Amino acid sequence: MQPQSEFEHEVAELIVESLNLEDINATDIQPEEPLFDDGLGLDSIDALELALAVTQKYAVQLRAEDANVKEVFSSLRSLSAYIAENTS
Amino acid sequence: MPSSQRSHVITSRGLDEIIAHGRDGEVSVAQFLARAVALAGKLPDHRYAINLAADRYDFFLGFCAAVIAGQCTLMPSNRQQQTVQQVADDFADCYLLGDVSMDGIERFDVDSDSLATITPSVDIPEIPLHQLCAIVFTSGSTGRPTPNRKYWKTLVEGALSNAALLMQNQKARLNLLATVPPQHMWGFETSILLPLYSKIAVSHVTPFFPQDIAESLASLSEPRALVSSPAHVSALLGANVAKVKIHRIFSATAPMSAELAGQLEQYFDARVVEIFGCTEAGTMARRNTASESLWQLADAFSLEVGEGRTLVRASHLPEDVELQDRVELAGHKQFRWLGRSQDMVNIAGKRGSLADLNHRLMALPDVIDGVIFLPDEDSKRLAALVVAPGMQASDILEQLKPSIEPAFLPRPIYIVAMLPRQETGKLTREIIVELFEKIRRARAQQDDESPSNQTH
Numbered sequence: 001m002q003p004q005s006e007f008e009h010e011v012a013e014l015i016v017e018s019l020n021l022e023d024i025n026a027t028d029i030q031p032e033e034p035l036f037d038d039g040l041g042l043d044s045i046d047a048l049e050l051a052l053a054v055t056q057k058y059a060v061q062l063r064a065e066d067a068n069v070k071e072v073f074s075s076l077r078s079l080s081a082y083i084a085e086n087t088s
Numbered sequence: 089m090p091s092s093q094r095s096h097v098i099t100s101r102g103l104d105e106i107i108a109h110g111r112d113g114e115v116s117v118a119q120f121l122a123r124a125v126a127l128a129g130k131l132p133d134h135r136y137a138i139n140l141a142a143d144r145y146d147f148f149l150g151f152c153a154a155v156i157a158g159q160c161t162l163m164p165s166n167r168q169q170q171t172v173q174q175v176a177d178d179f180a181d182c183y184l185l186g187d188v189s190m191d192g193i194e195r196f197d198v199d200s201d202s203l204a205t206i207t208p209s210v211d212i213p214e215i216p217l218h219q220l221c222a223i224v225f226t227s228g229s230t231g232r233p234t235p236n237r238k239y240w241k242t243l244v245e246g247a248l249s250n251a252a253l254l255m256q257n258q259k260a261r262l263n264l265l266a267t268v269p270p271q272h273m274w275g276f277e278t279s280i281l282l283p284l285y286s287k288i289a290v291s292h293v294t295p296f297f298p299q300d301i302a303e304s305l306a307s308l309s310e311p312r313a314l315v316s317s318p319a320h321v322s323a324l325l326g327a328n329v330a331k332v333k334i335h336r337i338f339s340a341t342a343p344m345s346a347e348l349a350g351q352l353e354q355y356f357d358a359r360v361v362e363i364f365g366c367t368e369a370g371t372m373a374r375r376n377t378a379s380e381s382l383w384q385l386a387d388a389f390s391l392e393v394g395e396g397r398t399l400v401r402a403s404h405l406p407e408d409v410e411l412q413d414r415v416e417l418a419g420h421k422q423f424r425w426l427g428r429s430q431d432m433v434n435i436a437g438k439r440g441s442l443a444d445l446n447h448r449l450m451a452l453p454d455v456i457d458g459v460i461f462l463p464d465e466d467s468k469r470l471a472a473l474v475v476a477p478g479m480q481a482s483d484i485l486e487q488l489k490p491s492i493e494p495a496f497l498p499r500p501i502y503i504v505a506m507l508p509r510q511e512t513g514k515l516t517r518e519i520i521v522e523l524f525e526k527i528r529r530a531r532a533q534q535d536d537e538s539p540s541n542q543t544h
Contacts, residue, residue, distance in 0.1 A: 019499075020469065020499055020500065021499060022481070022500040022531070023480075023481040023485050023499060023500055023501050024482065025482075043436045043494055043495050044319075044436065045319050045495075048296075048320065048323040049323075051298070051323065051327075052323055052326050052327065055327060061297070061298070061299040061327070062297045062299075063299055064296060064297055064300065
């Protein structure tokens with residue numbers, strides 16, 4: 001199991017909070033596990049809510065080429081990296 | 089060209105009209121038909137085409153080519169490997185159309201770019217009305233796809249009904265953007281079938297994030313139309329995107345509030361038209377949600393409201409469809425929606441049975457008693473109260489995952505000592521919700537007081 005970085009932990013907490021995942025502990029989210037499908041089992045409604053939460057907290061607008069939504073959300077690590085890269 | 093009683097033309101549009109905005113710009117009906125006919129001649133020789141094309145124009149072209157070739161298009165409810173594999177297992181004589189590869193299934197790429205140079209066609213193919221053209225799958229609570237067969241007669245007459253219902257007095261061509269996938273019945277009807285029979289040019293993109301939706305809309309010329317769902321459009325409002333005039337916003341898949349409809353109309357200078365329908369019957373009614381609460385039934389449909397159930401009839405449907413909703417007739421061709429049938433829930437555009445979900449919860453070895461329910465009509469997610477000594481909520485969640493479609497996984501799950509059943513064993517909704525709210529409030533209070541949570 002790979003440890004979460006400090007920023008990844010912050011994003012993990014945002015995920016748990018914004019999606020009401022009360023049964024999941026933010027620390028338990030594996031940085032490289034897929035957030036959707038098999039991992040946390042999130043779906044497109046979650047993706048929208050999470051996108052909104054990310055925009056509100058970090059002022060980052062999530063963008064994706066057609067059908068590449070899953071790449072941005074492919075893991076906690078990729079989402080955290082995306083936010084970090086796009087934060088001025 | 090008139091259609092005979094046994095067949096119907098694939099499109100009633102004029103050859104010079106624009107039917108799509110592809111990757112390389114506008115596509116006329118003549119160009120589109122020529123490419124579809126050419127593609128039809130190249131398709132692998134199988135009965136079923138699983139169309140997973142992500143680009144809407146590729147999906148459109150692939151679907152029409154399959155129809156012309158006499159093949160049936162299969163539309164899985166999502167692109168997950170497991171779902172597609174189940175469909176392929178049930179319909180073995182199939183191939184994959186589009187940009188997704190899967191072990192053991194033949195794949196064919198639409199490659200619409202290579203078709204772009206074909207000379208435009210003047211022939212409009214006629215399709216037999218009895219031809220099986222599409223099978224739409226609903227996922228249900230278990231994720232096991234349930235097939236729904238669509239014959240050409242149903243698709244064409246449904247599209248003509250929708251043209252009358254949705255395109256009233258619409259003279260100028262609408263440039264349409266859809267945020268819902270073409271494989272979903274709502275997206276299929278509005279962004280694929282409707283442009284074949286009414287003045288619509290559909291965009292090839294399917295943007296997801298608010299900023300992308302706003303930019304895709306802005307890139308289309310007026311008048312614009314948006315086909316979407318309440319979740320997508322409320323995110324669009326919430327993200328404060330740049331204003332763009334949208335002539336029509338068509339919404340379905342979940343109920344929309346008059347308040348949201350009103351805000352959308354104001355922000356985008358739009359008219360919001362909400363659609364009522366289901367996979368089995370297709371679009372059957374509309375309302376202008378900002379100002380109307382009653383639904384207007386399309387001329388082609390009739391409703392029979394009886395003891396505890398409602399039947400939908402239309403001459404183009406192979407059989408009557410039982411609605412999973414409670415409705416009340418109100419005047420000529422109008423009805424009021426009272427709610428879903430007690431047992432049915434709709435989560436993230438997917439329909440599931442509470443009885444079935446509860447059966448699966450109770451089947452878990454560690455669960456002594458439990459109930460899955462929708463906390464209130466507006467809830468986006470299900471919740472559960474479970475009696476399972478020694479177990480954590482996360483254990484129950486893990487155990488439910490293999491047998492329940494992710495959208496229906498309850499969140500939160502609260503472990504309780506017992507359920508407040510009446511002497512007869514009956515569990516009323518009011519009592520369940522009351523207990524749930526009590527626990528939720530207690531936890532919120534706990535969180536507020538807990539020092540570890542003072543970090544933000």
